[in-house]
Amino acid sequence: xxxxxxxxxxxxxxxxxxxxxxxxxxxxxxxxxxxxxxxxxxxxxxxxxxxxxxxxxxxxxxxxxxxxxxxxxxxxxxxxxxxxxxxxxxxxxxxxxxxxxxxxxxxxxxxxxxxxxxxxxxxxxxxxxxxxxxxxxxxxxxxxxxxxxxxxxxxxxxxxxxxxxxxxxxxxxxxxxxxxxxxxxxxxxxxxxxxxxxxxxxxxxxxxxxxxxxxxxxxxxxxxxxxxxxxxxxxxxxxxxxxxxxxxxxxxxxxxxxxxxxxxxxxxxxxxxxxxxxxxxxxxxxxxxxxxxxxxxxxxxxxxxxxxxxxxxxxxxxxxxxxxxxxxxxxxxxxxxxxxxxxx
Numbered sequence: 001x002x003x004x005x006x007x008x009x010x011x012x013x014x015x016x017x018x019x020x021x022x023x024x025x026x027x028x029x030x031x032x033x034x035x036x037x038x039x040x041x042x043x044x045x046x047x048x049x050x051x052x053x054x055x056x057x058x059x060x061x062x063x064x065x066x067x068x069x070x071x072x073x074x075x076x077x078x079x080x081x082x083x084x085x086x087x088x089x090x091x092x093x094x095x096x097x098x099x100x101x102x103x104x105x106x107x108x109x110x111x112x113x114x115x116x117x118x119x120x121x122x123x124x125x126x127x128x129x130x131x132x133x134x135x136x137x138x139x140x141x142x143x144x145x146x147x148x149x150x151x152x153x154x155x156x157x158x159x160x161x162x163x164x165x166x167x168x169x170x171x172x173x174x175x176x177x178x179x180x181x182x183x184x185x186x187x188x189x190x191x192x193x194x195x196x197x198x199x200x201x202x203x204x205x206x207x208x209x210x211x212x213x214x215x216x217x218x219x220x221x222x223x224x225x226x227x228x229x230x231x232x233x234x235x236x237x238x239x240x241x242x243x244x245x246x247x248x249x250x251x252x253x254x255x256x257x258x259x260x261x262x263x264x265x266x267x268x269x270x271x272x273x274x275x276x277x278x279x280x281x282x283x284x285x286x287x288x289x290x291x292x293x294x295x296x297x298x299x300x301x302x303x304x305x306x307x308x309x310x311x312x313x314x315x316x317x318x319x320x321x322x323x324x325x326x327x328x329x330x331x332x333x334x335x336x337x338x339x340x341x342x343x344x
Contacts, residue, residue, distance in 0.1 A: 025037045025038060025039065025071060026038060026039055026040040026050065026068065026069060026070045026071055027069050027090075028040065028048055028060060028065055028068040029065065029066045029068065029090070030060065030065060030066065031064050031065070031066055036050050036052065036058060036060065037052065038050040038051050038052035038053065038058070039051045039052075040070060040074070040115065041057075042114070042115055042116060043062065043076075043112055043113075043114055043115035044114050044115075044123075044160070045196075045230055046061065046062045046063065046196075047059050047060065047061060047232075048060045048065060048068065049232060059231070059232060062109060062110070062112075063110075065109050066094050066109070067090040067091075067094050067095070067096060067109060068088065068090065068096070068109065069088055069089050069090045070087055070088040071087075072087060072118070073085055073086050073087050073100070073118040074086075074087075074088065074115050074116070074117065075115060075116050075117060075118050075119065075122070076098060076112055076114070076115050077112075077113045077114045077115075077122060078107060078111050078112060078113060079110075079111045079112075079113050080111075084098050084100055084105060085101070085118045085119065086098040086099045086100030086101070086104075086118075087099050087100075091106060094108060095107070096108060096109060096112070114160070123159065123160040124159060124160045124161050125159065126159060126160075127157055127158075127159050128157070128158070128344060129155055129156065129157050130155075130156050130158070130342065130343070130344045131153075131154070131155050131156075131342070131343050131344065132152075132153070132154040132156075132340060132341070132342050133151070133152070133153050133154075133340070134151065134152045134153075134313060134339065134340040134341070135149075135150070135151045135152075135338065136148075136149075136150050136151075136336050136337055136338040136339065137149050138337075147173075147174050148171075148172065148173040148174070148181070149171075149172050149173075150169070150170065150171040150172070150336060150338070151169065151170055152167065152168070152169035152170075152338075153167065153168050153169070154166070154167040155167075160193075161192060161193050161194075162190065162191060162192040162193065163189075163191050164188070164189075164190045165188065165189045165190075166187075166188050167186065167187055167188075167189075168184075168185070168186040168187075169184070169185055169186075170183070171183045171334070179210070180211065181211055181332075181334070182209070182210040182211050183207065183208070183209045183210075183211070184207040184208055185205055185206070185207035186205070186206060186207055187203065187204055187205030187206065188203065189201070189202075189203040190202050190203070191225060191237075193227075197226055197227035197230055198224065198225070198226055198227075199225040199226075199227070199237070200222070200223070200224055200225065201222065201223060201224075201225050201239060201241070202221070202222040203219075203220070203221050203222070203263075204218070204219070204220045204221075205218070205219050206218035206219075212321070212324060212325065212332075213249050213250050213251055213254065213325045213328070214247055214248070214249060214250075215248045215249060215250045216247075216248045217245075217246060217247045217248070218244075218245075218246045219243055219244070219245050219246075219263075219284055219294075220243065220244050221241050221242065221244075221263035221284070222241050222242065222263075223239055223240050223241015223242060223263055224239070224240060224241065225237050225238065225239045226238050229268075233270065233271040233272075234269065234270045234271070235267075235268070235269050236266070236267070236268045236269075237266070237267045237268075238265070238266055239263065239264065239266070239267070240262070240263070240264055240265075241262070241263040242260065242261070242262065242263060243260065243261050243262060244259070244260050244261075245257055245258075245259055245260075245261055245284055245286060245294065246258050249325060251325060253325075253326070254325040254326070257286065257292065259286035259287060259288045259289075259292070260286075260287050261284055261285050261286040261287050261293075262284065262285050262287075263283075263284055264282070264283040264284075265280075265281060265282045265283070266279070266281045267279070267280055267281075274303075274308075275301065275302060275303045275304065276301075276302050277299070277300075277301050277302075278298075278299065278300055278302070279297075279299045280296075280297070280298045280299075281295075281296070281297045282294075282295070282296045282297075283295050291322060291323070292323045293322050294319075294320065294321055294322070295320040295322075296317075296318065296319050296320070297317065297318040297320075298315060298316070298317040298318075299315055299316055299317075300313045300314060300315025300316075300336075300338075301314050301315065302314075302340065309341060309342055309343060310339065310340070310341055311339075311340040311341075311342065312337070312338070312339065312340070313336070313338040313339075313340050314337055315335075315336055315338075316333065316334070316335050316336070317333070317334045317336070318331060318332070318333050319331070319332045320332075
């Protein structure tokens with residue numbers, strides 16, 4: 001019995017292994033003729049995300065895809081809202097065939113709105129609360145006595161389409177026996193991504209700032225948002241809406257603020273592996289006098305600790321009131337280092 005030469009035997013083994021790896025992988029065919037082989041992890045917001053062995057995670061614009069196929073069943077939501085679970089194969093002329101327990105349907109790439117694991121809950125309707133609590137305590141003795149305490153709590157209910165947040169925070173700083181900060185704020189924020197990059201939002205925040213002589217303040221606003229950047233690891237959203245701003249002062253010499261106005265905001269979130277950079281900016285001018293406005297800003301960099309539920313947050317916040325009471329500064333700047341606990 002003749003045996004094949006070793007070189008032919010090795011080539012045959014490599015060919016079989018390559019073929020086996022190919023048939024066990026998902027494929028994405030692109031208009032330029034390239035084929036991406038890997039694992040399709042999700043389809044969302046007009047992009048197909050593929051995990052590959054040769055290039056890590058690859059994000060492909062759905063408009064550039066001719067067809068795709070999966071080696072195992074997946075869940076797909078079509079543009080009409082119909083859900084279908086099944087294995088996807090590439091049909092003729094760019095068609096997609098989805099073979100499920102109830103039969104086979106034919107569709108096209110542009111009609112696929114989202115994908116996720118077969119049998120799992122649609123991310124569009126899956127809701128779950130997540131919670132976050134943070135605290136920082138700083139003190140100093142010697143030439144100057146100083147102690148400060150700040151804490152924040154946040155609850156978030158999030159789906160692929162909307163986000164509801166409730167939050168509350170308190171900041172108290174004492175230097176040489178005198179309060180330099182005594183501020184409480186609490187609020188809610190809801191946004192709904194109703195079409196592509198567009199969303200609508202409504203928010204309300206109230207509280208007091210006793211150092212600035214504000215007995216009670218409230219800002220209620222609603223408007224539209226637009227995702228300037230919308231990527232898997234970065235989102236930048238601009239907001240524009242209408243607001244009503246109230247500030248009641250303890251001193252009768254300072255007139256209260258009661259005015260409708262604009263609400264302009266910018267939210268930016270960037271992920272770097274397990275860490276992230278977050279920036280929030282809000283600008284609220286009054287219609288009665290655009291020179292009377294409030295500008296708030298917060299930026300922080302968050303890194304995980306040994307236990308992933310615990311994180312360290314380093315940041316800065318600014319609160320600018322263009323027309324503060326007499327004897328008060330317009331700008332308050334605070335630097336913070338906070339210990340954060342997340343759970344669900």
